[in-house]
Amino acid sequence: MPAPYPGISMDTPADSRPVLVALGSEAHALRLIQAGFLLARERSAPWIAAFVDIGAASSAEDAEQVQVWLQEAQRLGARIQRVEAPTLAQGLSDLTRRNRAQALVLGRSRDRWPWARLGHATADELQRRGLDVEIVVLDDQRESAGTEARSIDFSAMVGALLVLAAATGLAWLVPREGSLALVLPVYLVGVTVIAHRWGPRLGVLASVLSVLLYNFLLETPRFQQAVTRWPNLLFFLLMLLAAQLMIGLLRRLREQAREVQRRELHTASLYLLGRALARCLTRDEVALTAAEHLRRVFKAQAWLLFPEGESWLVAPGPFLGAALPSPAELLTRLAHGERLGDPLEPLLVGEATCLPLPGTDRSEGVLRLLTETVHGLPPRSWELLKTFAVQIALALERLRWLEEARRAQVENETERMRSTLLGAIGHDLRTPLAAIHGAASSLLLPGDLPESTRRDLLAMIQEESERLAHLLGNLLDLTRLEGGAVQVQKEWQPLEEVVGSALGRLDASLIQVDLPERLALAPFDAALLEQVLINLLTNAQRHAPGRAVSLRAWSDPAWLHVEVADRGPGIPEAFRERIFDKFFRLPGAGEGGVGLGLAICKAIMQAHGGTILAQDRPGGGTAFRLALPMDGTAPVAPEGAA
């Protein structure tokens, strides 16, 4: 890759005197800054970014822009200085003397008239002052790129000649008297068309040619050389000047139009990228989206690289190109500006271009681009590429923070669970243990207890130990269910059977069962569903003692529905979700139950791919609705079975 700033010689010996960069408010100041940084690094010298305030004509906007450039320079290690002076040359020579600068980097504005480019007023002025400083004048890179050096090829030449011929033909038709005033615009139009269509060089050529044509073909007497006549000489000069002006104007117009178009394109592509990235939920999605947009905008294949220990995690998809340096090496190179000649521009690694993805507090990774052309991306698209990189980095950072927030929430939840669990165990295990311990020790006391007391104590021991066993069983069940240790043994079977075995384990006298005669078989784990029914029915009996509990079931092709409904006090709307949380008990709920039963029900239903929810029961009370999915194909009923 050629050095991007041909104006700077790279082999000057080291010198401790600083490099001075003169900045204005103009847009290409960034290039001056980069050039100054590079020159200083090349010579291992410090560098200074300076702004000369000549008082006049610096708007507030300009001042702000200057501030931005100075800050940027400072970021790259420059000392910054501002001076006030009557002229730029005066200010710069003062600065140079004061800092004993070895080199002075100056820009040339493209706003100047074309003839001004031939020299550099300030540079000349400084030279005249006899400063011992190397003056580096930096041409506007963008402008030189903008002319695009169109080569004058054969077809353009022919085209230009044809246009001139047409103009001459048109001029021929003009009546002889008063000809000049009418002929001039005809040629002017022709020359302008040529300059517009085939570039300014051909335009100048065409203007000279048109003068010759006019003189040789149109001026009377025809076919005689008559350039010597002074009106013709004037015509010649006017023609050249007008053509130059026209060409200059046209070029600026075209450049502006192209710039506007380019900016519009950039804005649109950034908008599209931003919108697409905002929808991404995973790092891989970000990588995929980024790659897709980069491919479209830059015609390059892109990958996101994420450091993972000693290697890189690459997304998306198959990785093309040479192997990469280790994350430690590449990230350091990117972070310290050890790039191909430029700290702000992408680094060329192998045949691919690498850009850092800088997050707020750390690097989010590296963007790697593989272009179809050998020389990488044109420098003019780097600005947009960098903006893309920032967007991608932001998206990655957003995801990382989201993930961190989620993890923190889970940790919080786990912590909360742990403390609730400890609290519940503390209370619910200790109370029955204390009762058992107390009862047993009083039974062991010497001396006779009345028979009735003895029996009471023994009954209490039995009840409390049953309560303990129940609690432990629930805790274990839930742990196993949540840990995935329980394998759901789904078998197609009638619900009736499970209802029967569940009722067999309860005091079922107040339970009204309403099952359709021909309820379809459904796939479920009988032992687990039995537990769900037992938990729901026990709950209902506990919250509506002495009142009937209804158990109903019905099915449709996709689901088996079961409903356990009571006439208890009901569950406030706000708690209908939370009652399925572990250790959640309704405020004001009495003793008994630790708040695990419904959590177990939910875990079992989820393991089945089903649902459970609590609803208001019309007429008062709560209805728990279960839905079990009829997964797979029902087995064929045996022959002869009804």
Add this chain to the structure above:
Amino acid sequence: MNHPLILIIEDEESLRRFLVPTLTGQGYQVLCAATATEGLALARSHNPDLVLLDLGLPDLDGMAVLHELRAWSRKPVVILSARNQEKDKVRALDLGADDYLAKPFGAAELLARLRVALRHTIPADMPRPVLTSGTLRVDLETREVAQAGVPVKLSALEYRLLEALARRNGKVATHAQLLAEVWGPGGEGNTHYLRIYMGMLRRKLEPDSARPCHLLTEPNVGYRLNLDRETPGPE
């Protein structure tokens, strides 16, 4: 056989401390072993009438002990297992265990299971066996089934299913055992057949099929015919 000899193979001392006095208090003779090796040795030397076997032993898997026992003895074996281990229960039952008890269990439950296990399975050639469960009466010889004195007409398959349960004399039968006995070899895997026929049987024999009192379900294990009275065994 007034004082049956029971061998307890159980490694937890606290459980043995509960089992021994409970059983001796009910007139059983009791032998205790804390390991599988010791248990198998005692079984060989004393030939107990019933073995209470814990599945979680320190030195040898309870399943292996059962296998070893069944190699030479047809005496009843009752498994002690933790809750929620239906798979282990089914495996043990299919390996030839007679019944199981899920920990924790109470004394009443234990004694009831032991009584059932000590009954003999009814051989196919036993004369005049009649079983009753509440108002249900099953005559295995005449193949007559009556509910509350009213004869019930059963299909051949239904009767075979009822008979298979009845011959177990109150002990649990696993799905696989019932399928093999009623549908013959190749019937395995058609558990839903069994469930459908059981449903039909219940509709005919139970006053309320949603609250069965004769044909009980052991979820994920099998079925049991609830017999309230001991059937006279072979003299």
